[in-house]
Amino acid sequence: MTDLSQSQTAQGAAASEQPTAAGSLRRKRRIGEVIIQSFLFLCGFLSIFITVGIVYELGKESLLFFGSRQWENSNKPITQRIEVDTTQFAVSTSGFTLDIEDLIRVDEELMLITGLDETLVTVERGFDGSEAVAHNAGAVIEIATEATLREFFTTTQWNPQIGQFGIWALATSTLLTSAIAVVVALPLGLATAVYLSEYASQKARNTLKPILEILAGVPTVVYGYFALTFMTPLLRSIFGKDVVAIYNTASAGIVIGILILPLVSSMSEDALSAVPRSLREAAYGLGATRLETAVKVVVPAAFSGIVAAFIVAVSRAIGETMIVAIAAGAGPAFTFNPFQSAETMTGHIVRISGGDLSYDSLDYNSIFAIGLMLFFMTLALNIFSQRIVRRFREVYE
Secondary structure, three states, X not given: OHHHHHHHHHHHHHHHHHHHHHHHHHHOOOHHHXXXXXXXXXXXXXXXXXXXXXXXXXXXXXXXXXXXXXXXXXXXXXXXXXXXXXXXXXXXOOOOOOOOOOEEEEOOEEEEEEEEEOOEEEEEOOHHHXXXXXXXXXOEEEEEEOOOHHHHHHOOOEEHHHOEEOOHHHHHHHHHHHHHHHHHHHHHHHHHHHHHHHHOOHHHHHHHHHHHHHHHHOOHHHHHHHHHHHHHHHHHHHHOOOOOOOOOHHHHHHHHHHHHHHHHHHHHHHHHHOOOHHHHHHHHHOOOOHHHHHHHHHHHHOHHHHHHHHHHHHHHHHHOOHHHHHHOOOOOOOXXXXXXXXXXXXXXXXXXXXXXXXXXXXXXXHHHHHHHHHHHHHHHHHHHHHXXXXXXXXXXX
C-alpha cells in the first residue's frame, strides 16, 4: 500500500513538472526566427504601404483633374464694348464654338451664357461672385473646361485641351490590343506548356525553356520597333496597304502576344507539372492515350493555375507601354478596327508626359486619372482571377 501511494505521488510530481517544461520550451525565443519573421512582416507591410501610397497619389491628383476649372483661349474676341449693365453683345465668328450654359471669362469677370443667336450672345453677368465691369472691344473670351465623371465614362472623344474628356477613346484601344495579344499568347502558351510538361524529354525541356526566357528578357522598345518594321509590313503585304495603316493596333497586339508568351507558357507549365503523377498513371491504366490524358485529365486538374497565368498575362498586356507607343499610333481614336491607328492609355501617358507640361494643368492631371483607371482595370482582373482560382482549386495529398 505504501509503495502504491509513493508511485502515485511520483506520477503526480512528474505530471506537475510537465507543463512547466513544455511552457519553458514555448517561451524560448530563437533570435534567427525572430529576425526572419520581422523581415517578412516588414516586407508585407511595405508592399501594402506602397500600394496604398500609389492609390493615394493617383486619387489625389485625379481629384484635381475632376475638380479643377481650367480656362482655354477661345480665339473669339468681342466686337463691341460691353458696359457694366450689358447682358447681350456680339462676338466674332472665329475661334471655338460657344454653347448655351458655357461658362466664359472676359478679363476677370465670369459670365454664364444663357442664349445664342448666331454671333449675338446673351449672358448672366458677374457669375459665381465675380465683379461685373466694362470691357473694351477686342477682349478675348476664355472658355471654362471642367472634367466630370459622367463625361469621363460616357463619351468617346479625348482631347483635354479643347474640353473633351471621354476615356473610351483610349480604353477601347487598350482593350483591343490586349485582346489581340491574348488571342496570340494564350493558345500558343498553353500548347507550349502542355508539350513541355507531357511530351518533351528532359533534354528538350532544358533546351526550350531557356529559349523562351530569352523572349521575356528582350527590351520592350526592341519589340516596339520589331512591330513597326517587321510585323506592320507583313500585315500590309497580306491584307493590303489600303487596309492596314502604318501605325495600327493589330501589329502592336500581335507583338505584345509574343512578349507575354513566355509568361503564359512558364506559369502554365509549372501548374501542369504540379499535377500528381498518380492521376496520369490512373488515366493510362484506363486506356487513355497521352493526348487524352493531357487534355482531359492534366489540364482540368491544373485549371486554377492556368487561369492565374492567363490573368497575369492579360494584366501585363494591358500595362505594356513601349510597344504601343511606337507601333499603335499617337492620336486618340474610338475605333474597333485593328488595322487603324489608335492610341492606348499607356501610350498616351508616354506621349504627353514627354512634352512640356506645366504642373497642375489639365493635361498634367489627366495622366493620373488615366493611371487610376488602369489601376482599377488590373485590380478588377486580379479580383476576378482570385475568384476563379478559389472556385476551381484542386488540393492533392
